[in-house]
Amino acid sequence: MAPKYKLTYFPVKALGEPIRFLLSYGNMEFEDDRFEREKWPSIKPSMPFGQVPVLEFDGKKTHQSIAICRYLGKQLKLAGDNDWEALQIDMAADCLTDLRMKLGSFFYESDEAVKEKKKEPIIKEFLPFFLPRLDNLVKENGGYLANGKLSWADFYFAGILDYVNHMAGFDITKDYANLAALKNKVLELPAIKEWIAKRPVSEV
Amino acid sequence: MAPKYKLTYFPVKALGEPIRFLLSYGNMEFEDDRFEREKWPSIKPSMPFGQVPVLEFDGKKTHQSIAICRYLGKQLKLAGDNDWEALQIDMAADCLTDLRMKLGSFFYESDEAVKEKKKEPIIKEFLPFFLPRLDNLVKENGGYLANGKLSWADFYFAGILDYVNHMAGFDITKDYANLAALKNKVLELPAIKEWIAKRPVSEV
Numbered sequence: 001m002a003p004k005y006k007l008t009y010f011p012v013k014a015l016g017e018p019i020r021f022l023l024s025y026g027n028m029e030f031e032d033d034r035f036e037r038e039k040w041p042s043i044k045p046s047m048p049f050g051q052v053p054v055l056e057f058d059g060k061k062t063h064q065s066i067a068i069c070r071y072l073g074k075q076l077k078l079a080g081d082n083d084w085e086a087l088q089i090d091m092a093a094d095c096l097t098d099l100r101m102k103l104g105s106f107f108y109e110s111d112e113a114v115k116e117k118k119k120e121p122i123i124k125e126f127l128p129f130f131l132p133r134l135d136n137l138v139k140e141n142g143g144y145l146a147n148g149k150l151s152w153a154d155f156y157f158a159g160i161l162d163y164v165n166h167m168a169g170f171d172i173t174k175d176y177a178n179l180a181a182l183k184n185k186v187l188e189l190p191a192i193k194e195w196i197a198k199r200p201v202s203e204v
Numbered sequence: 205m206a207p208k209y210k211l212t213y214f215p216v217k218a219l220g221e222p223i224r225f226l227l228s229y230g231n232m233e234f235e236d237d238r239f240e241r242e243k244w245p246s247i248k249p250s251m252p253f254g255q256v257p258v259l260e261f262d263g264k265k266t267h268q269s270i271a272i273c274r275y276l277g278k279q280l281k282l283a284g285d286n287d288w289e290a291l292q293i294d295m296a297a298d299c300l301t302d303l304r305m306k307l308g309s310f311f312y313e314s315d316e317a318v319k320e321k322k323k324e325p326i327i328k329e330f331l332p333f334f335l336p337r338l339d340n341l342v343k344e345n346g347g348y349l350a351n352g353k354l355s356w357a358d359f360y361f362a363g364i365l366d367y368v369n370h371m372a373g374f375d376i377t378k379d380y381a382n383l384a385a386l387k388n389k390v391l392e393l394p395a396i397k398e399w400i401a402k403r404p405v406s407e408v
Contacts, residue, residue: 048295048337049299049302049334049337049338050333050334050337051302062291062295063295064294064295064298064299066294066298067291067294067295067297067298068291070290070291070294071287071288071290071291071294074287074290075287083275083278083279084275086274086275086278087266087271087272087274087275090268090270090271090274090275091252091266091267091268091271093271094268094270094271095253095268097301098253098255101305105309111318114315114318129254130253130254133252133253133254134253
C-alpha cells in the first residue's frame with residue numbers, strides 16, 4: 001500500500017524538514033517527494049498558492065509549513081494541553097519565522113552591495129537582540145520552547161536550523177547553551193536519529 | 205474595574221487591528237494602549253522579543269499577532285470545529301502573512317532605486333499570481349477564507365487590509381469581487397461597525 005502521506009518539496013531540508021521530523025517522530029510513513037530545481041516552474045502552478053512544501057493526504061493538498069506542523073503536532077499530542085499552552089507554542093513558532101524572514105531578507109538579495117548593507121544590521125543588531133531572548137525562553141521553559149515540555153515548535157526549531165545557520169553564515173546556537181541543548185535533544189530522539197541516518201544528504 | 209485586556213501597539217491599525225476587531229466582536233473590553241512612535245525605543249526592551257502588538261491579560265504579555273488572533277478565535281468559537289478545519293484557517297492566515305511580507309520587502313526599503321526594482325516584480329508578477337488564488341479560495345469557501353464559515357482568519361484579512369493596501373499603493377480587492385465582499389461582510393458586522401465608528405482615525 002502506498003504511504004498515506006506525500007511531502008513534495010525541493011531536495012533540501014529547509015521548510016520541509018520540520019514536517020519530515022514530525023512524520024518520522026509519529027511513525028507516519030510518507031513518500032518523500034523531492035523534485036529537482038529545474039522542474040519547479042512546471043510544478044509551481046499545481047501547488048496551492050504556488051508554494052511548497054505541500055503535504056498531501058486523504059487526497060488533499062495542505063500547505064504552509066507552520067500550519068502543517070501545528071496540525072501534525074495536534075495528532076501527536078505535541079500541541080499543548082489547552083488554549084494557553086497552544087498559544088505559547090504558536091508564539092515561539094512565529095518568532096522562528098521572524099528569524100527566518102530576517103535572515104532571508106539579505107540572503108536572497110542578488111545585488112551583492114545591497115546584500116552586505118542589509119546583512120550588517122541583522123548580524124550585528126538583530127541577532128544579538130533576538131538570540132539571547134530565544135535562548136532565555138528555552139531556559140525558562142525547562143529546555144523547551146514552550147510549557148516546559150516537548151512540542152511541535154521544538155521540532156520546527158531543530159528542523160529549520162541547518163537552513164537558518166546557512167543563511168546566517170554561522171551556527172546561531174554556538175554561544176547559546178540552551179538553544180544548542182534543545183537542538184541536540186530533538187536530534188537525539190530515536191525516531192529523529194533514525195530519520196537523519198537514512199535521509200538524503202543535502203547541504204541546506 | 206480596569207479592562208481585562210490591554211493591547212499595546214503603535215497608533216495605527218496594521219497588525220493591531222485584527223486583534224482589536226476580535227476583541228470588539230467578542231465584546232471583550234480592552235485598553236487600547238497606543239504609544240507615539242518617538243517612545244518606541246524606550247518601550248521596545250520591555251516587550252517580548254522587542255515587538256508589538258502585545259496583548260496583556262491575566263498579568264501576562266502575549267505577542268505575535270497571528271498567534272493572538274488564533275487564541276482569541278478559539279475563545280470566540282471562530283477557530284474551526286476540528287483539527288482539519290483549524291488547519292484550513294491556519295493555512296489561509298499564513299498566506300496573508302506571505303502577502304504582507306512580500307509587500308513589506310519593498311515598502312520598507314529606504315533606497316528609492318532598490319525599492320522600485322523590488323516593487324516591480326511583486327506588483328506585476330506576485331500579486332497577479334497570488335490574488336486570483338486568494339479570491340478563488342474565498343469563492344470556494346462560500347464567501348469566507350475557510351470552511352464555508354466565519355473564522356478569525358476573516359477578521360485578520362479585513363483587519364490588515366488598510367495596511368496591505370497602503371503598502372501595495374492601491375486597493376488589492378478592487379478587481380476581486382470575492383475579496384471585496386469578504387471585507388465588507390466583516391466590516392458590516394455590528395460589533396465591527398461600532399468599533400470602526402469609535403476608533404481613533406489613522407491612515408494605516
